[in-house]
Amino acid sequence: MTDGIGARVARKEDKRFITGKGKYTDDIRMENQAYAAFVRSPHASAKVTGIDASAAEAMEGVIAVHTGPELKADGIGDIITGWAITSKDGNPMQCGVWNPMVTEFARYVGDAVAIVVAESQDLARRAAEKVSVSYDELPATVFADHALETDAHQVHENVPGNLIFNWEIGDEEKTDAAMSGAHHVTQIDITNNRLSPNAMEPRSAVAVYDEAEDHYTLYTTSQNPHVARLVLSAFYQVAPEHKLRVIAPDVGGGFGSKIYIYPEEIACLWASMKTGRSVKWTSDRSEAFMTDAHGRDHVTTAKMGFDADGKIVGFHVDTIANIGAYVSLFATATPTYLYGTLWSGTYDIPAIYGTVRAVHTNTVPVDAYRGAGRPEATYMIERMMETAAREMGMDPAELRRRNFVKEFPYQTQVLLQYDSGDYDALLDMAQDAANVSGFAARKAEAAGRGKLRGIGYSTFVEACGLAPSAAAGSLGAGVGLWESAEVRVNPVGTVEVLTGCHSHGQGHETTFAQLVADRFGLPIDSVSIVHGDTDKVQFGMGTYGSRSGPVGMSAVMKALDKVEIKAKQIAAHVLEASEVDIVIEGGEAKVAGTDKTMGWHEVGLAAYTAHNLPEGMEPGLKETSFFDPVNFSFPSGALICEVEVDPDTGVTEIVQFTAADDFGTIINPMIVEGQVHGGITQGIGQALHEGVVYDDSGQLLTGSYMDYQMPRAADVPSYTVSHGCTPSPNNPLGLKGCGEAGAIGAPPAVINAIIDAIGTDNLQMPATPQAVWTALQSAKMPMAAE
C-alpha cells in the first residue's frame, strides 16, 4: 500500500498553495463588505477619560465608530479563561475582567478602545487616526518579577498585589527532606524569554450578519472553529450556536496564537450586526506584535539535589509566570498543568515540589505558544543538568543516563504517568548521528580557526493530547479534550472524513487520508478531508498541543472501525459468506480463501441503494466517533547541538543539529520531519534571536521584524533527524504527537552548547552576540585558541 501508514506521501493540499490558489481569510471578499480598523491605546496603563469620534464620523465613507461601553451595553460578554486554577491556600484564582474593548482602563499598549468601520481599509485606518481619545496615564507594571513587589502598580482592582494564583504541585515536606540530605545541590536562576508567535499570516476576520435569518457567519484565522463558536455563543452572547457559523479556511500557521478568540472577532461580529454590513478586519504585523498572545515569560529559581553518585534525590522549583494584562483562554493551564507536571523530565526523581505564581502586568496577554509550558519545563531541567554536571565534574550525557526513567509506565511525583519510551536508545541514536566521538577533534580544529566550539545536550519528554476529559475537568478545565470524526463512504466508494481538528500547515488532508487508504486499500485521491467549518463538521476541539495525531486520528480510526464492520456485513450478505471471512484490502471486499470479491464502490452502492441489505440494517455507510483518550501521550527525544562562537564578536553559529525523537507510530515521515525542522528552528529562534522587549513604562520596543529577530534561512543549518518508536499504548495507532517537540527540546541544547563553548553558564536567552560576548568577558576565561 503505497499511500498507507508510514508512507512518505507528497501532500495533496500543496497544489493550491504552490499555485497561489489558497483561500485565506483575507482573500475573502463579500458583497457589501466594509472594513474595520481599531483605535488602540498607546499607553500601557491609562484611564480613558473621553473619546471624540466626531472628526472620524464626519469623513466621507466612514460608516460607524463604536466603543467599548456601547459593546458592553449591547450585552456582549467579557472574555473568559478556560481553566480555573486553585491556589495552594485553597482559594480560587483572581482574574482581572477583560472587556473586548476598553470600557474605562486601558491595560496594555494595543488594548482596543474603539472600532471604526468604513468603505475601505485605508479609509478605516485613516479614520481611526482621527478618533481623539483622552487618557489619564497611570503607572505601569511590566515585568514578572516586579509585579509582586509592594511598589508595583495594581493592574486590576480585584487582583490584590497582581497575584492571580500561587499554585503548588508535589510534596514539599518530602522534597525539603531530600534536599537537606543531598550530597550536592545545584541552583539556577533563569528566565524564559517572552516570545511573539509570528504565524506568517496575520490574524483576520470577516463577519457577515444576515438580518433576514438573524444569523452570523464568521470567517476567521482559527485553529479551532468549534471552540470559537462555542465561546462566542455561550460566553460572549454574540449569537446562539445554531445562529452562528464559524469557518476557518486556509490558515497560515498558528503555533497557538490562533487558538484564542480575540476582541477583534467579537467586535467585528457585533459591528456587522450594528452596521448591517459584512465587516472585514485584517491585522498588520505591527498590530500582531501588539495584540497576538505572546508566549513563555517565566522567571525561575530551581534547586536540584544529588547523591554522591549523581543520582537526583530532589527537585525544588519556584516560578513567576507573566500572564499579561488579561487572562487569556489557556493562560492559566500553560504555566501549571502543562509545566509543573513535566518537572520530572526524562528523569526518575523521587521528590519534587514547586510553586508557580501567576501575575498580571500591563503587557499583552501571554498564552500557549508552540510547546506551551513544556519548553519552559524542559529548558529549566536541561539547563539544570548541564550546570549540575559541570559542578560535579561529570559528563552531561552520563549524568542524564544515570537518571533516566528506564521502566514504563512510570509514575512521576507530579501527577503524570509516562506511557512508554526508551530514553537511552534515543540518546544513543542522537550521539551516533552527531558523531559525538569526533567532537574533540572538531573542537580542536575550530580552535585553530579562533572559534570556540561547544556541544550541548537536551533530552525531553512532553505530554500531548491533553486527556482524559474527566481528569482535565477535575483539574479545572472548562472544556472536554476529546476529538470527533465522521467517515462518509459515498455511493461511488469515495470517502470523506470530517474531522474536528484543523490543519494550518500540518498536512491533515494527506495524513488523515492515509489512514483511510491504509484501511481499505483505496487510492489516496479518492479520499477527501473536510475540516474548519462548523456547518459541515459535527463538533471538535481543533488543533493544538500536538493533539491531531493521538486524539484526532484516533477518532478517525474508531469511525473507520465502525465503517469496516458495516461494510463487512454488507459484503458478507451480498457475497453470501460469513462476516468473519470478509477481508477488505486493495479496494475490494473479498471472501478469504475464495475468488469471490466485491469492489469497494459496489459496497458503497449497495449501502445506498439498499436493495439487498441484511435484514434490519439501516441504509447508508457513514459512521461517527468521539474519541476521549485515557491518558496523554508522551513523545520524547534527545537533541544535540554543536555551535561555534566567535570570541571577538560573540556571534554564535549553529554548525550541527541532531535530533532523535520517539513519536510512537509515524503516519508520514516526511511530514513529521517537517514538523521537527520547524519546531527546532523556533527553538533556535528562542535561544539565539527572539525576545519581546517592553521598556519599563510598558512600551513595546519590538514591534516589527526590524527589531524582533526571526530566524532566517542563513541562521540555521540543515538538520539530522531520526526516529525511535515505542508506540503509545493509549490510542489505537500508538501515536504520540510531533508538532511541538522541536520547539520544546531545542532551546536548552543550543544554550548548553554555548555554555560548553564559552565555559560559563552566566547566560540567558536570547543569546545574542552581545549577551554571549558579555558572558565571555565576565568569565574572563582564556580563549581556547590560545
Add this chain to the structure above:
Amino acid sequence: MDMTGEYRIAAPRDVVWHALNDEDVLRACIPGCTELERTSDTELSAIVVQKIGPVRAKFAGDVELTNINPPASYTIQGEGSGGVAGFAKGGADVTLAADGNETILSYVVNATVGGKLAQIGSRLIDSTARKLAAKFFDNFQAHLNENQPDKAG
C-alpha cells in the same frame, strides 16, 4: 532616552535668553515646527511634523516653562501626541553660562516615546534626537547671526 549636550553660541547670554523665550524664534528654529503659540506667560502650544525612521507624524502638544531664572536657566516640559504614531513627552533643563561675549548653553534632556514610535522607531530615537538638537542649534545660531550680524563671529 537621556541626552545631554553643550553648545557654544556666538551671542551674549541676554540675547540668547531672549531668543529662547521668543516664540517667533523658536517656531523658526525648531525643526518641523509649523505652529507655535504662546497660551500664557509660561505656556506654549505647538505643532511639529517629524519623521523618525519609517514613522512620520504630526505632533500636537503643549509646553510649559518652569524653574524660570532669567537669564541663566529654565526647565522646559512638554507632551505631544502624534495620533496613531504614538506620543512623545519629556523635559529639558537648560542652563546658560556667559563666556565673554558668547554663551555656553547646556541641557539635560529626559524623554520617552510611546505607541508606534516606540514599536518601530525606538532604535532611531537617540540618533534622531541628536540630529534634531544639532539642527535646532544650527538654526538658532543662524538666526542670531542674521539678527545681530555685528556681534556674530
Add this chain to the structure above:
Amino acid sequence: MNNVKMTVNGKAVSRDVPDTTLLSEFLREDLRLTGTHVGCDTSQCGACVVHVDGRAVKSCTTLAASLDGADVTTIEGIANGGDLHPMQAAFNTHHGLQCGFCTPGMIMSGIDMVNRFQADGKDLTEEAIREELEGNICRCTGYHNIVKAIEDAAGTMADMAKAAE
C-alpha cells in the same frame, strides 16, 4: 489617480489607481490575484515577492503607479497551463511548505535566484540559497526543505535550459 497599463501574467491590464496604491494591493484587490500575500508592514518577510520585468521585487514596497508598461508575473502566472513550474513541483516533492502563506514569495524568490545564478554561471550552493533567502521568512518549515526544493529545482531548470538550447 493614474492610469496604469501593465502586463500581468501575460495579460494586458489597464486600471486607474491612486498614487498611494501598492503593487501588492493592486494585485490582491484590483486584480483579485490573492496568491501574493502580505505578511508584514516593513518589507521584511517576502511573502509578497513577485517578478517585475523578470526580477524579484517586494510588491508591498512598490507603487503600482510607478509600473506603467511593466511586465509583472505573480505566483498565479508561472505554471505552464497544467504543468507546474519546476520550482512549484520541487516544493511539493520536498515538502517545502506547510501553511503555504510564505510559499508564493519563496517560490518567486527561488526562481529569481536560480535565474540570476544561472545567468552568471555561478553555482547555487546550499549556503548561497540560504543567503539569498535573507528577505523571505518562513515560520513553519525551518527552511530545511525549502533549501532542498530550490536546490532540486535549480537542477531541473538548468536541464530545461540546456534542452531548450
